[in-house]
Amino acid sequence: MFLFTKKGDVIMKVSFHGHSVVKVETKGKTILFDPFITGNGQTDLKVEDVKPDVIILTHGHGDHLGDTVQLAKEHDSLVIANAELSTYLSWQGVRTHGMSIGGAYEFDFGRVKLTQAFHGTGFTTENKEIIYLGMPAGVLLMAEGKTVFHAGDTGLFGDLKLIGERHPIDLAFLPIGDNYTMGPEDAALAAKFLQAKQVVPMHFNTFPQIEQDPHRFIDLLEGQNGKVLQPGESIEL
Ligand code: NI
């Protein structure tokens, strides 16, 4: 069957759910980024109300991995993550698809490409061990000519320009919390580098270390269109 898309049709509905939780609804599928719901004081979601077909993880830190294992097992969700993290999750009985930075893959809901992120990643056990969980990433999700970029956790880096040049981005989610990631000033420059049509701040106010006024980030933007989304609000592309 061939689906015609008219101009003005909604291709993706993209919702922000606090911290780095982003939901994309496209082609009848629900795709959830970094589903940190339990213990996330910024989210409007309840674990029992979410039914993701697909979960995409930027990295393995607890505030991104979140409720992935429970959700994936309950709903037979496909979990897309870097190769090490996806192997680690497959050992827990989760259906996974491993990728690496720079690689793209065509899924039935769209094309996913992992990009660089400057950050750490690891799972800390009760025995004071840290399990390495691969390279942290940003994620490009492309469907029918629309592109959403989820930057994951990262500091500012110059190759965000390259990502923006290679991929016209309609909507970018950028961390602004500082301390663990870019702060508002660096995130504003990241927005400029990416040349995204719209940018939305994420990864702030969840913990005392990342308290920020997201409107200050919007004020710092130079020529980019920025919007603060309240948890539960969405943008249609
Ligand atoms: Ni992190």
Ligand code: MN
């Ligand atoms: Mn984080």
